[in-house]
Amino acid sequence: MNQAPSAEAVVNLCRQRGLEGFDLRKLKASFANRANDERFTTDLILNYKAVAKGVDDASALHWFSEMKRATNEEPIPEANRSPRRTNIGPSYKAFGNTAALTFELDELRSTDANEQPIKTVAIEAARSNGPNSYNWDTKVIIQLTRNELPLFMGAMLGMRTAWEASGHGQVHNKRLKVARQEQGVFVQVTYGSNVMSVRVDHGVAFHVVALCMQALQAQYPHLSPDAILTMCSYVCAGQ
Template sequence: MAVSERSADRPETGSPVSGGYLAQLLRDRGYPAPTARMARAYVESLGANGRSELEALMRALSFGTEATSDVTTLLDRINALESSATLAAPSERPVLPLARKPTRRAPDLALLRQHGLHAYAKAGAAKLELDVLQIHGDEPATYTVRLDVAPSRAGSYDWASKIIFQFTLRELPMLGAFLLGYTASKAFSARNHGKGGTKALLIEDQGAHHFLRVNEVGNGQVAMPIAPAEIFGLAQLVLTALALNRPAVPPEATLELLRRVGGSM
């Protein structure tokens, strides 16, 4: 169970849950992650049952199968701990109640999962979804589109070796123009992603379907066809992200802008 970028904070099998690894998992899944210090403080505040439940949630996060409500509850509890004036000694820390009112982050987290979809092929699988690019204090979230791709091995999909690819704000309109057929080019590529620029993506329009290839140096490659229905869903995700980032721009104006962008590609 791992995410695409390994962490020294990840606990060995049978060892206590790591706050540092928890923070990384949340960050890799696109959630507004707490600092490693606060994550460790939260882990230390848990009893045996709480740690067992957290370990199960972390396992779900590593496979991308978590429930949004569970993550929202977790973030609420960490935020409640962080808002305390001082951190009590471990033996004095109270059990934090379930927050009944969601924080401002809750709608953002729910939105990320509402629009997700999967694509499957013999060579691999892909999860396509909205993602939060950055959050600064109380400012509105900045949205983008993210792909998690996993290779097929021994008759199943190896999500533990997945590659996470997040489009930049600069790439979103170009990707949208390509998916909507506004470009003369039959291919869209994005390179130099991730730490050290080790990730690259290529989408080719092959007529009956599109072909997706994502590779990461040191973590292999996933190459698979994408059916028209999933390309339609991916285009919807791009349009949704653009609309969320610029809600004042009418949809028809966005489409016209994408035509102009496509004409210059």
């Protein structure tokens, strides 16, 4: 096979090997967006062949598993994000010398069992283009997945000293780093070679944590805030 398999072929083959849960619509869109990515296409063909042969295909299945995770919870591309997201809830900003951040309540493109939008928190980063001025027109957005949200909140609260998430974006080249410091929380957003870092004061961090709590309570209305905090502390301790 020298031609990349279709999204349908990948889903069918992985299902035969016990790997299910792909969002076919999102997978098709991802394949279309990466049609000119030669490295991705080569990896796709090689891993598809390995799984099809069924010989020592554990690493190939892992590759498809990671692709499924990233695709199913892919952040909405900046150019396609709906303006209504600004009306979901409050947002808070943090400013640094070279960059600024916005934290706001957002919704994943996936829905829950009742087909309701899943609340999360999005982080927008913009580079400085002068004193007290930031280029929000070219902002970089990282939308926390369901699995990342409690870990991010725990890191903001100091339940662990540092945490990071990678693999975001259409070509999986966005990364988020969080580290507790004496005077605040160091938050860094990386997009390719573009690095934007801001120290978030503890006062602002409080509001960011409140956003996380709001999103988690929307996801799990049967859990009390104390239960959510306790669970976050346990999962952060295990990281």
